[in-house]
Amino acid sequence: MHHLVRRGEEVLDELPVAAPDRATAAGLPPWRALEHTASRTLLRALLREIGEDLRGGPVAALPSGRPYLPDRPDLGVSLSHSSGWVAAAVARDRDVGVDVQTPRAVGDRLLRLCCAPGDAEALTALPEDGRRREFAWIFTVQEACVKAAGTGFAGRPWTVPVTLGQRTGAWERVSWCAPREAQEVPACCAWTERRGPGRTFRQVGAAGGDGP
Structure with missing residues (x-):
């Protein structure tokens, strides 16, 4: 990958x-x-x-x-x-998903939707710039994972479990990596297990952010 x-x-x-x-x-x-x-x-x-x-x-x-x-x-x-x-x-x-996010303002409702309760509280306590950047790292992982799975927003990216500061992980059949030290802007790449014989694509619903 x-x-x-x-x-x-x-x-x-x-x-x-x-x-x-x-x-x-x-x-x-x-x-x-x-x-x-x-x-x-x-x-x-x-x-x-x-x-x-x-x-x-x-x-x-x-x-x-x-x-x-x-x-x-x-x-x-x-x-x-x-x-x-x-x-x-x-x-x-393999199927693959990549996502890049420039940090932007994030409300309490979105924090609670996408983050574990303890992480949402920790993010709320951060200065604005830190909160924006840390949330962007979390959401890039969630977006990249559902892209790799081929589901996009239909896959409910906010349900992909990601903890504050996490750099690698797995979700269902998807593995992911968020190289925080190597990039200026939050970005994550995710990939699936190897495809089976004759398999080319898995498509379910919209694949947000992969548009033409």
Whole structure:
């Protein structure tokens, strides 16, 4: 399993946009086109790093928005974006989910929904900047896990158990890693057990944040 997290504008300044990605971004609002092209450009760069160059092949999306590679169904891929940041992940013979979140204000109700009672109280007691950042780390894990499972919000990400400060873990058949020291912005990658013979995708409901 491999993933990258970068600022979208930096990605587009440094790397060329593939023709299929430029075409699928046509007609999108400028901010959305930037996220679309930057996330896919980052994915292509990641694939080249691991020796899996798409050579201009398409990055498609299921009706739910979950991305996939029509020319390489053996590779699981995931994309995410948040306020100018983009993330991409790829895994061989596994489903994968990646999520990036820029810290933002979070209310008591959302804290209680997504966190264990003791963690919600601890977050409430933190200064605003710390509360925003720590909650973002928790929610990236929850989002990445339901993306890897193929369920998106239908999988009720707030039910994925994550403790304050936790860096690795597992949920159902999904494992995850949140490398806190290695990234400027909260981001997590999650992956499933190896796919069975002939299995390519698992799709249930919406795959939030993986949109085209």
